[in-house]
Amino acid sequence: MLTGKQKRFLRAEAHHLTPIFQVGKGGVNDQMLCQLRDALEARELIKVRILDNCEEEKDDVAEALAAGTGAELVQLIGLTVVLYKESRNNKKIVLPKPSQK
Template identity: 45%
Template sequence: MELTGKQKRYLRASANRMRPIFEIGKNGLSKIWLEEVVKALDTRELIKINILQNAAVTTDDVQGFIEGNSDITVVQKLGKTLVLFKQSANKDNRDLSSNVFSI
């Protein structure tokens, strides 16, 4: 999904005080890890993930893996932290996405 600059700015501002809830370590990326991220995004719509120092992947690798295997949008890469967005399939959890798509 392609977001405009204003929508990305709104999402970055919303994620400013969030703490990362997922980490990528030395085991790297897997389909199981991605499934858990999708489940979390289905509930929250916006999350942060962190890449640990001992990870063998870069932020570009993670972004390519996520965008290539799912419909998740990487909103921001900042150091070793990524902000991810995906509209929830559950209409009750769409508070954030309704604000984003009204911009």
């Protein structure tokens, strides 16, 4: 689970990214989830665009993407979903440490 500070950091990192996947009329499927897992392993942080013709609710699509890939849902803004999953082999992003109380 990401802290608020870590989510803020990841939102700032994702700001300049362009969406590399699109969810359209077909919705979320197994093939898409497999490709998303591969992309997350390579990049750790990705954006996914939900197209206007998608028949599912955007909140449901975002939750399905996060659950299906095992990633953290960083942000859902408009029709853009930001996902983060720490890579096992290609670690690039160093998250801020959670504050100790």
